Amino acid sequence: MNGFKRDLLTISLFLAGMLLLPRCLTNEYYVNVLIISGLNAIVAVGLNLLLGFAGQISLGHAAFYGLAAYTTSILTTTYNLPIIAGILAGIVLVGLVAYLIGIPTLKLSGHYLAMATLGFGIIVYIVFNETIELTGGPSGFVGIPRLSLFGYSFDSDLSYYYLVVFVLAIVLMFSLNLIRSRIGRALRAIHTSEKAAQISGIDIARYKLFIFVLSAILAGIAGVLYAHYLEFIAPSSFGFNHSVLLVTMVVLGGMTNVWGAVAGAFFLTMLPEFLRAFENIEFLLYGFILIVCMMFLPEGIVGGIQKLVRKLT
Amino acid sequence: MDISILECQKVTVRFGGVVALNRVNFSVPAKSITSIIGPNGAGKTTLINAITGFVSCSEGSICFNGQDISKQPSHERGRAGVVRTFQNLEIFSNMTVLENVMTGRHRLVNYSFFDCLFKTPRYRAEEKKCRQKAGELLEFVGLPDRWDVPAGELPFGSQRLLELARALAGDPHLLLLDEPAAGLNIRETRQLAQLIQRIRDQLGITVALVEHDMDLVMSISDQVTVLSFGQVIATGTPLEVQKNPEVIAAYLGGEKEA
8 A cells, every 4th residue: 555655646746747847848849859758658668567577578669669650550541540440450459469479489488589579570670661552661651640539639749748648657557556466476476486486376478478468559559649649650760779779768767667667768768869969979978878877877777766865865 | 194185106207318207106195294305316306396397297197186287387286286495495586575475375366457457446455465464474484574675685594484485375285395404504494394394283284395304304204205216215104214224225325135
């Protein structure tokens, strides 16, 4: 009960902070950066459930993100389906695909999931590029309708930002609830000792499959929101590099904590914007900051902050 | 005492060309404390692994409460009530002491995915029950405090007790202990002997253990089975086994008829 109240308090504080944030911004472009950060955070929180809690690596989460984005884009633009139908179809399809990949690979122990998702990501990337009639190919897919739900159209960036923050808050709340339950305990058990988990009656293949599908679905939710926000998508946003970036967000933020993924996602999405002023040495600095963070914050940003707080109190 | 809770018949386990267990017949009478002893490499841990499903047997049957479980995966045997501890501790070091025991109760905590997403009253009630039971068991094994500490920070002896509490949390019918006294000092071993007896007497759980500490084995066992080179060479009460010439030969490394 105590943990639950603390979660509610932190989420409320987070929500309040996020809602006030745009008022402090000097440039409207930054709202756009915050929206993308929020979407990355939704994917990263899902990936963290898989990676940080269940200990399974996916190198194809950008493909799930992209698959949902393309599905809703094609259905709503080419086939003129209602947005809500496109969104649901995108999310369901991603869940289904993850399920089909997960069944054979998650029965095996070892790094088969990493291999399978790596291959899957590359295949999806090729399909986005090559099926030009369907996806528009490398030059991208244009003319996606802006999100409108139940008669309300999210035309302004600010309203879209509030929507993304709202979705992120719900995802966070559910993730925290999940972690503090028998399901969360089972996932963490699988991470440390598969043998002891089995003896406790935990069907490890089933739990791995469950959390893999769930984290893919979260990537799908972010994907459809991305497509209906930018109104334009291109394969380059969903390649292997982005999958690795997502894993980096989770690791850099701190894997033992749900909030770590949020910190990592916002940090790594906003960092290039701040470094843009340095022009030529932008990438050099980016790499340097990553190395320094991992050297001095081995438990991630959130882990480091927790340690600092414990030292001070 | 005569009804067997576990009945292994002609269990054979092969690792490539090596026969680790050769047509082993082994039974555990209900509500007994049964020990498996034997020289190093005799196949004691392999037998426990076969019973709990960590290695598959190429021949033979393993009947638990009258049902053949030899083809079931480990987690289903765990749910049926066959639970074990490990020689090299398998503690969930990333969880607190209390959470470790609560995880052991996994199969008995009854709520769905949606119950935990929305923290329904059912979730709260079940979690409370689980936490209470876990606390009781921690007190039972002798870990009355430090429940919120990460389990990896406990001293070795306490981790052994924690693993026992976690195993008990699933309300097992048969508890298999793989060298529970390894690494414990004399005082801790004596406490362990009492604890094993209390598990049988107060909780009514049948215990089977693999152990090298002969004082412990002989003082608490109702029945002792001796393995040597993958074969059962003797079964009986501690006294009978101690007098058996084949057992003495196996331990002293002499000839069979010596």
